[in-house]
Amino acid sequence: MIRTILVALTASLALAACSGGDKAKTPAASGGVAISGAGATFPAPLYAKWAETQKAETGLALNYQAIGSGGGIKQIKAGTVAFGATDKPLKADELTQAGLVQFPTVMGGVVPVANLPGVAKGQLKLTGPLLADIYLGKVAKWSDPAVAAVNPGVKLPNLAITVVHRSDGSGTSFLFTSYLTQVAPQWTVGASDSVAWPTGLGGKGNDGVAAFVKQTPGAIGYVEYAYAKQNDMTYALMQNAAGAFVIPAADSFAAAAAGADWSKAPGFYLLLLNQPGQNAWPITGATFILLHAKQADPAKGQSVLKFFDWAYAKGDATAQSLDYVPLPADLKARVRQSWSAVTGPDGKPVYVAP
Amino acid sequence: MTAVVSSPSATRRAQPRGATIAKVFEGLCFAAATALLAALGGLLVALLIGGWPALRRFGFGFFTTSAWNPVTDVYGAAGPVVGTLVTSALALALALPVAGGVAFFLTELCPAPLRRPIGTAVELLAGIPSIVYGMWGLFVFAPMFSKFVQLPLMMAAKPGSLLEKLTVGVPNGSGILSASIILAIMILPFMAATLRELLLTVPAAVRESAYGLGATTAEVVMSVTLPYVRGGAIGAVMLGLGRALGETMAVTFIIGNAHGFPKSLFDSGSTIASTIANEFTEATSPVHTSALIALGLVLFVITFTVLALARLLLRRQESRL
Numbered sequence: 001m002i003r004t005i006l007v008a009l010t011a012s013l014a015l016a017a018c019s020g021g022d023k024a025k026t027p028a029a030s031g032g033v034a035i036s037g038a039g040a041t042f043p044a045p046l047y048a049k050w051a052e053t054q055k056a057e058t059g060l061a062l063n064y065q066a067i068g069s070g071g072g073i074k075q076i077k078a079g080t081v082a083f084g085a086t087d088k089p090l091k092a093d094e095l096t097q098a099g100l101v102q103f104p105t106v107m108g109g110v111v112p113v114a115n116l117p118g119v120a121k122g123q124l125k126l127t128g129p130l131l132a133d134i135y136l137g138k139v140a141k142w143s144d145p146a147v148a149a150v151n152p153g154v155k156l157p158n159l160a161i162t163v164v165h166r167s168d169g170s171g172t173s174f175l176f177t178s179y180l181t182q183v184a185p186q187w188t189v190g191a192s193d194s195v196a197w198p199t200g201l202g203g204k205g206n207d208g209v210a211a212f213v214k215q216t217p218g219a220i221g222y223v224e225y226a227y228a229k230q231n232d233m234t235y236a237l238m239q240n241a242a243g244a245f246v247i248p249a250a251d252s253f254a255a256a257a258a259g260a261d262w263s264k265a266p267g268f269y270l271l272l273l274n275q276p277g278q279n280a281w282p283i284t285g286a287t288f289i290l291l292h293a294k295q296a297d298p299a300k301g302q303s304v305l306k307f308f309d310w311a312y313a314k315g316d317a318t319a320q321s322l323d324y325v326p327l328p329a330d331l332k333a334r335v336r337q338s339w340s341a342v343t344g345p346d347g348k349p350v351y352v353a354p
Numbered sequence: 355m356t357a358v359v360s361s362p363s364a365t366r367r368a369q370p371r372g373a374t375i376a377k378v379f380e381g382l383c384f385a386a387a388t389a390l391l392a393a394l395g396g397l398l399v400a401l402l403i404g405g406w407p408a409l410r411r412f413g414f415g416f417f418t419t420s421a422w423n424p425v426t427d428v429y430g431a432a433g434p435v436v437g438t439l440v441t442s443a444l445a446l447a448l449a450l451p452v453a454g455g456v457a458f459f460l461t462e463l464c465p466a467p468l469r470r471p472i473g474t475a476v477e478l479l480a481g482i483p484s485i486v487y488g489m490w491g492l493f494v495f496a497p498m499f500s501k502f503v504q505l506p507l508m509m510a511a512k513p514g515s516l517l518e519k520l521t522v523g524v525p526n527g528s529g530i531l532s533a534s535i536i537l538a539i540m541i542l543p544f545m546a547a548t549l550r551e552l553l554l555t556v557p558a559a560v561r562e563s564a565y566g567l568g569a570t571t572a573e574v575v576m577s578v579t580l581p582y583v584r585g586g587a588i589g590a591v592m593l594g595l596g597r598a599l600g601e602t603m604a605v606t607f608i609i610g611n612a613h614g615f616p617k618s619l620f621d622s623g624s625t626i627a628s629t630i631a632n633e634f635t636e637a638t639s640p641v642h643t644s645a646l647i648a649l650g651l652v653l654f655v656i657t658f659t660v661l662a663l664a665r666l667l668l669r670r671q672e673s674r675l
Binding site: 067068069070071073074088162167168169170189190191192193194195196197200201202203204208211212215216219 | 421422423424425426492493496497500524525526527528606607610611612613622628631632633635636637638
């Protein structure tokens with residue numbers, strides 16, 4: 001009998017352990033001030049810094065799990081977090097379908113980096129179609145006439161081009177491939193967090209890409225701007241929609257955001273790719289927050305909006321110090337207005353920006 | 355309790371006090387064993403359910419094609435499967451002789467004062483987390499491997515020769531062979547430590563009598579100790595192979611992460627574990643997630659088959675003895 005009881009006991013324990021696993025991540029409902037978020041890894045250092053300052057200032061605590069944009073979308077749809085974060089915005093119809101609202105928080109850019117002996121930082125110039133041909137493997141040598149055509153006067157080595165891309169699914173790859181899709185008709189690979197790369201090798205994370213580029217003469221890769229800057233990598237200039245070759249820098253990302261028409265972007269679905277403007281960096285993107293439009297617990301939704309309202313008002317300096325680019329003021333105003341769509345069970349907005 | 359009740363009351367009185375404890379102990383052990391089986395079964399069922407949408411959609415083709423395209427949602431497992439098998443086999447081939455050498459050295463040749471430090475060092479190697487191996491592999495091992503192995507080999511290869519075919523690739527230290535070497539270093543301590551323990555089980559009398567007959571150390575190893583532990587040694591090797599098959603982070607860092615079949619030793623590839631690690635967090639389409647879980651199922655089955663084969667080999671060995 002003991003045997004039977006023990007077997008039954010272990011079996012039920014095992015079952016309880018199985019079913020309990022999913023719910024373990026649910027944040028403690030009590031307290032009310034602690035908010036839980038999960039998603040994109042790109043803005044994670046900034047959200048952590050914002051949370052730290054805000055906790056000291058207002059007592060509002062944030063628990064953010066950097067599990068990747070895909071994870072952020074999954075978790076907010078499953079309702080296990082108060083907000084999800086993603087580098088890959090959801091389209092307006094997908095937002096309505098899932099009952100979500102979306103808004104951008106900060107911007108960043110994707111920067112091509114290269115390892116070319118004899119070519120200094122900022123000397124190499126690239127155009128969108130040329131970048132696509134390189135990543136397709138069609139232009140396989142740096143001495144190719146196609147590279148020389150956009151780089152008159154630059155002495156390019158007779159080296160094979162080693163293409164490096166991200167191996168892990170990443171918002172950076174999403175922006176990069178979306179840009180190529182937009183500017184180069186020959187790029188039929190598509191745009192996504194991970195794609196079927198026609199050539200080259202994959203490094204894990206920005207570090208992985210950077211390490212492969214640094215270790216391989218003739219390599220080209222792409223990383224987050226903050227990463228390229230902090231590691232002093234050899235970046236390339238990119239030709240933008242206005243035909244000018246621009247340097248990746250905070251003001252060229254801001255220029256891309258300034259040239260964007262947010263009024264024609266329902267749900268703030270806008271990739272800041274190839275935007276007009278003489279100084280606009282062509283591969284710019286924002287990172288986004290996802291919230292349920294109908295908040296079951298209004299206090300929770302209010303805390304989230306309060307958090308980002310504070311970040312909009314006082315978080316710009318922190319963002320800049322970490323090499324993120326703050327949103328322009330008119331866009332922030334537009335986002336604040338959109339928050340009235342977030343309502344509690346009574347249909348009233350949970351938070352009204354002051 | 356039923357057993358006790360059903361037995362005659364006379365025997366019950368005669369039973370020593372320890373009998374109840376023995377029953378409880380027996381029950382606990384049985385529970386532990388069944389819980390393990392249940393967990394294993396649950397894992398298999400969960401993987402089957404999770405991977406089912408992908409398996410149903412791609413059918414048998416999932417195992418035979420190497421297309422892996424998250425944009426069009428077309429997935430085939432052949433590339434990662436081949437990568438997993440090739441890297442594990444290479445790692446085993448590289449690690450086994452070294453592990454054997456280490457074990458024999460420690461049991462037969464090593465001066466007594468060195469035995470403990472070297473033994474501890476080997477066990478310490480096993481305790482290093484795989485992410486550390488990965489970072490070391492990417493930042494330290496890869497540049498050296500590129501400079502001292504890849505480039506010289508590529509330059510030495512004559513056009514059209516087999517060596518040239520085997521060494522095609524980007525000489526930056528990444529690729530199938532680099533991943534296999536890192537894997538070999540990682541599985542080596544497991545195998546060396548287990549082999550050493552096995553060799554220590556050889557009765558001193560057996561060994562000494564061989565020496566007494568005038569055998570050299572090599573002869574003792576070859577014809578006495580090795581045959582004595584053969585069965586267990588296969589188990590040790592399989593333990594290492596099991597770890598190599600499932601190793602994730604270290605491989606992800608250095609294998610180059612290209613989908614499809616690797617064409618040479620220096621070419622980039624992928625393994626099942628590295629593909630899952632790379633794409634699971636950002637997989638938003640249900641088919642993508644399902645395909646990754648199905649990959650997990652394939653790895654489960656491969657590992658299970660390998661271990662089952664090891665069991666079979668062991669049994670054959672034992673029956674021969």
